[in-house]
Amino acid sequence: MTSTRFTGAAFTDDREREALAKIARARATALRAPHFRDEFITMAHGAGGKATASLVGGLIAPAFASAALAALDDAALVDVGDVRLAITTDSFVVKPLRFPGGSIGDLAVNGTVNDLAMVGARPLALTLSFVLEEGVASDVLRAEVDAIAGAARVAGVEIVAGDTKVVERGHADGMYVCTTGIGRWDSRAQLSPTGLRPGDRVLVSGSIGEHGMAIMLARREFELDSEIVSDTRSLWPAADALLELGAELHCMRDATRGGVATVLNELAVASSVTVVVDEARVPIQPAVVGACELLGIDPMYVANEGKFVAVVAPQAADRAIDLLRGITGCESAAIIGDVTADPTGMVLVNTSFGGRRVMDLLVGDPLPRIC
């Protein structure tokens, strides 16, 4: 099976095409102008999928007449004087606080740094705000402070401001951490979630699903021994490398909550295109495949904390892969699919068994509190 099969329009059956187009129109309407009708907040609203999109797009964002926020990108671009800044914020509520490959402190730095990197901004400074639980051991806090300091050094960012609050026993799980990142936009970056064009190639920067599965296994709710390690790391070196492609790099997005599937759906809707993924080409470690099969979870929906999706012009795809494979953590970067024109706003998967299916946004929350 080669990738060429998925380039351009592959819909020979008119009826299938018509049915998909109908679904696509309904989806696009729902995602672009979402209504929020739920009476109560549920865990699904935090999962990064459909419910999150309706909460953010239907309740939160409309209250703020903000062009930067309306873009719903990983980070906002804000001009101050002659400087274009990127600004992003994230709260971290991962459970457990420490897991193979990292901890909440690593995530708090890398997750925020990566949102800056994805809009083409060099991370400069972070703020750090703790909500601590009364009774948490000082050594637990000290370990996270050290993890944050270490990850910040590696990522080349300075912690410039902080805050600490304490809530009563039982009202936070050890700690919640909120980081906000400030970066300086790199003028080589011509990136936009609306920038996907038919013919573009879709890349992932490495093997997927490790972070989410590492967290699931660390909770020990399942009788499963495995050596899956979180992929948490700063993506700025990889993003910096890809920015060499200039205008041929159309979009980057890190595949965190909701996984690669969610990112591709968001981009397909934003750009009014369809993304066709060749399942067999998606790099996944055998241990992750095994754990996902046992738990009945599709790895395309599992969170990553050190992997991203990039969409590039067709002529730049091979160069992009070469650039990525030279960066630590991106050795298994791969072209996984293509952008087509029709229908709009869908993600289709050509499965390893030769079938084709729609890959929708995540519904519900099979993997709560993974970041």
Place this chain on the structure above:
Amino acid sequence: MTSTRFTGAAFTDDREREALAKIARARATALRAPHFRDEFITMAHGAGGKATASLVGGLIAPAFASAALAALDDAALVDVGDVRLAITTDSFVVKPLRFPGGSIGDLAVNGTVNDLAMVGARPLALTLSFVLEEGVASDVLRAEVDAIAGAARVAGVEIVAGDTKVVERGHADGMYVCTTGIGRWDSRAQLSPTGLRPGDRVLVSGSIGEHGMAIMLARREFELDSEIVSDTRSLWPAADALLELGAELHCMRDATRGGVATVLNELAVASSVTVVVDEARVPIQPAVVGACELLGIDPMYVANEGKFVAVVAPQAADRAIDLLRGITGCESAAIIGDVTADPTGMVLVNTSFGGRRVMDLLVGDPLPRIC
């Protein structure tokens, strides 16, 4: 009783002077190079007093080799290109979420905007991160989103980026909110917590203690009916007015957790001076005095969310008061004390009854989760 009584050195008794100097040296050592030796985090670590100072100064800040953070100012100043930015962050965990005069949404905007204003930076943009509790009513969230949008409009800031996480029932009290603020430093501002000089006058921008007492009474733990309303508001208009004083304005600091007493202690230590407060001149609403007396709380330690301390050169004090009284919310601005040289790092209060006492940092947490 006039303020002149407190100008300059008022220590005629050599023994008293010697004893105070000894206490002052020990305090300064403890506050400048604090040790953190507690085994567990307690509510006191979130109260803004001594325990918070030891946690931040002894455990958190030393891990980050950051000049901006080491300053421990309300907001960090960071140069990006030719632009000097101010950056600050705060988590809000106030209980209850709504109270007379405001709500967690108002605090989340005003508290962060005010930290920018206090370093002389015009607030430009805010980020907004929610940790929501599973099961919270959507209308409760909607009310806070609306409060945030309203307060942001009044303060003239744009919400540019956001994040939403959900934790299980019982693991957050409805919601916690983290806001980070970006401002542009105003070049008229020559402010520093180390900028207090003997002879300077100490001002408060209005009557104190309203926010903390409004929260305490809203909890209905006490049988006390009162009409105390939180003073939450943006302080940028007042700060902007005072910046007209240029280099004669030495320092501003909003008197939030730990109240005016904590701010004065921090400034006295940072500048190696003593602040002498004339208790009778501190503006306090009668209802706040009454509630504080009934609950046995010193209003100087009660949090404000719309009042600040300013320290100005002696010749600028009257002009500062005139400027402040022209700003809504600052009508009762007053000179409350003076800066003296000796002993260093102390705050002394001349009481309304003619006595004198040391006003130390807050110990413990009589008013938990007021912001």
